[in-house]
Amino acid sequence: MSVFSASVTGARLATGFSLPVLVVLSLGFVAVPLTASPYVLEAILLPFLALSLAGLGLNLLTGYCGQVSLGSAAFMAVGAFAAYNFDLRTGLPIPVSIVLAALTAAVIGLVFGLPSLRLRGFYLAVSTLAAQFFVQWALTKFSWFSNGSPSGIIAAPVIELAGLRLDSAVGRYLFSLTIVTAITLLVHRIVSGPEGVNLIAVRDNETAAKVIGVPVLRTKLVAFALSSGIIGIAGVLWAFTYLRTVEPAGFNLDRSFQILFIVIIGGLATIRGTFLGAGLIVVFPLLLGRLSAFAFDGLIDAGLIKLIERIVLGGTIILFLIAEPNGLSAILSRLSARLRALVRRG
Amino acid sequence: MLSVLTGGLEAARLAQPPIAARVPELAPESIHAPHSALALEGVSLSFGGIHALRDVSFDLRPGEIRAVIGPNGAGKSSLVNVISGLYQADAGYIHLGGRRLRHLRPEALPKLGVARTFQNLALFPGLTVEQNVAAGLVFRRRHGLLAQLAGLPGARAEAAEVADRVRDVAGFLGITAHLHRLVSTLPYGLQKQVELARALVASPKVLLLDEPMAGMTATEKAEMAAHVRSARDRLGLATILIEHDIGVVMGLSDRIAVLDHGVKIADGTPPEVRRDPDVIRAYLGAEAA
Ligand SMILES: Nc1ncnc2c1ncn2[C@@H]1O[C@H](COP(=O)(O)OP(=O)(O)OP(=O)(O)O)[C@@H](O)[C@H]1O
Ligand SMILES: [Mg+2]
Numbered sequence: 194m195s196v197f198s199a200s201v202t203g204a205r206l207a208t209g210f211s212l213p214v215l216v217v218l219s220l221g222f223v224a225v226p227l228t229a230s231p232y233v234l235e236a237i238l239l240p241f242l243a244l245s246l247a248g249l250g251l252n253l254l255t256g257y258c259g260q261v262s263l264g265s266a267a268f269m270a271v272g273a274f275a276a277y278n279f280d281l282r283t284g285l286p287i288p289v290s291i292v293l294a295a296l297t298a299a300v301i302g303l304v305f306g307l308p309s310l311r312l313r314g315f316y317l318a319v320s321t322l323a324a325q326f327f328v329q330w331a332l333t334k335f336s337w338f339s340n341g342s343p344s345g346i347i348a349a350p351v352i353e354l355a356g357l358r359l360d361s362a363v364g365r366y367l368f369s370l371t372i373v374t375a376i377t378l379l380v381h382r383i384v385s386g387p388e389g390v391n392l393i394a395v396r397d398n399e400t401a402a403k404v405i406g407v408p409v410l411r412t413k414l415v416a417f418a419l420s421s422g423i424i425g426i427a428g429v430l431w432a433f434t435y436l437r438t439v440e441p442a443g444f445n446l447d448r449s450f451q452i453l454f455i456v457i458i459g460g461l462a463t464i465r466g467t468f469l470g471a472g473l474i475v476v477f478p479l480l481l482g483r484l485s486a487f488a489f490d491g492l493i494d495a496g497l498i499k500l501i502e503r504i505v506l507g508g509t510i511i512l513f514l515i516a517e518p519n520g521l522s523a524i525l526s527r528l529s530a531r532l533r534a535l536v537r538r539g
Numbered sequence: 540m541l542s543v544l545t546g547g548l549e550a551a552r553l554a555q556p557p558i559a560a561r562v563p564e565l566a567p568e569s570i571h572a573p574h575s576a577l578a579l580e581g582v583s584l585s586f587g588g589i590h591a592l593r594d595v596s597f598d599l600r601p602g603e604i605r606a607v608i609g610p611n612g613a614g615k616s617s618l619v620n621v622i623s624g625l626y627q628a629d630a631g632y633i634h635l636g637g638r639r640l641r642h643l644r645p646e647a648l649p650k651l652g653v654a655r656t657f658q659n660l661a662l663f664p665g666l667t668v669e670q671n672v673a674a675g676l677v678f679r680r681r682h683g684l685l686a687q688l689a690g691l692p693g694a695r696a697e698a699a700e701v702a703d704r705v706r707d708v709a710g711f712l713g714i715t716a717h718l719h720r721l722v723s724t725l726p727y728g729l730q731k732q733v734e735l736a737r738a739l740v741a742s743p744k745v746l747l748l749d750e751p752m753a754g755m756t757a758t759e760k761a762e763m764a765a766h767v768r769s770a771r772d773r774l775g776l777a778t779i780l781i782e783h784d785i786g787v788v789m790g791l792s793d794r795i796a797v798l799d800h801g802v803k804i805a806d807g808t809p810p811e812v813r814r815d816p817d818v819i820r821a822y823l824g825a826e827a828a
Contacts, residue, residue, distance in 0.1 A: 393665045401661035406649035406678025
């Protein structure tokens, strides 16, 4: 590890992974495929993985580099449609199409990141809305992107790896988990290395960063490109492994806000927080749905139930922001510190 | 304020004698001579109707500690901001590294051998002390993101060099024990030291310090003053020091420039400045106001 790596808490094993990370990885790669029901995989884990990855991409940009974006769903859409078209038109292996899709999303992210060289905060956020509307418009307007499909909804290709068709829920889950794990490790390496210093320096004090020679403009553009590339891959996972269709409608402003909430609820500039935030955003509405079905079934109509759910969800987010602005990650830190203290006391 | 000035007399007597004698004598007309580390020539700067600087000429010799004093709003920070490219002068030139420039680009500062600190702390609270100081070396980095991620030997060697250099400077300023702490968790005085470390790590030739001792306790001030002096002695730095504590200024500086309402009203060795009637008037005036 480089000298820049942030101080490490907890034991590190010979592999360089901390114990909790190893536990989570072995649960994810071994226990879950053996035990999880198709429902859990399809309704919870697949969207969770795709949204976690999107959150990770946005956190790199917003949490680490301090650039607010409301265009995340646009870059998901770019990734999904680019992967679809590379697959359709080149016949390259799927992983190659995904890499090309990530590059496409990165380039488009770079272009929409250019205003960040001039704009800040609220104004930048508004300018990233341009990406959101432009991409959705282009994808609906030009049917070439959806291969001329009249509805604009197209079936995603089945993922094939070395002749192996990954169309079962477990297969898609493992594919998604592998990609998310690899990118998470990459992001960890980036943010704990010298580039992480640049990102946080730009976020914390742009003037000071500039005066000491941190390449501010380059750092912002790198953040936009990396972030959009990662979010692009998240879009591929969303379309190819979760929905199994590719369509512009799911990549709307609501989705962009959802990803922003994941980052805020989880905690800015924390990797594990992003996963916690995504977990909450995916699971909470399901729980709420169950609960309200149990409480109100037959009493009031389904539309009203949906509305109540949204209000409760919104209220929870607001409460959360007031009670713990540093997010779930901070809560976890406190809990584990308390736990460690208990263990020590015996 | 007059009492502050005479209080400064005592401090000056206690402190070691001014080092001006060590610095080669310069005739006044050689202000823009190539052997000054930095010079301003007729610099003016205004914000709307406010004249922050009026036709200020100023030079800084290699190895010299040059104080800039003056009442609040006199234009001291503006002077440093013009030198560091954050403000663009309406008129005048900056002489630096053998060149005569209208403006500087702040991004170019480190390569020109200029480092600075800020009147209000300008650290990166989300980074550790070590990372904050290492940020002062980013401008020299030769290996890009891909080389870092691939763990190329060159990139690793570079990281090790950076670590060594950070350690050296931290040792010099006595902050080694705090290297791994988040900088925002340190007391104010220590944060000021970290900011100095971040500036020194770049091995600048010119150091601009905007009130490095503001808000410090007397002990912390003495410590900071010792650091500024030994940085100069060891590294031959040319230092511009903005400071309100006249005692510190008298004890530490080789020469002092006095600004008032954007005008340089006096310039000379500490004893000269202390005797200057304009300076006494400006300080009395500031007190009466
Ligand atoms: N960015 C700015 N915009 C507008 N006016 C400014 C700006 N910076 C400085 N000024 C004005 O220029 C004048 C000089 O300010 P400056 O900050 O240089 O003073 P100073 O000598 O550093 O004061 P202090 O001792 O309070 O730090 C003041 O009147 C100030 O209000
Ligand atoms: Mg000032």
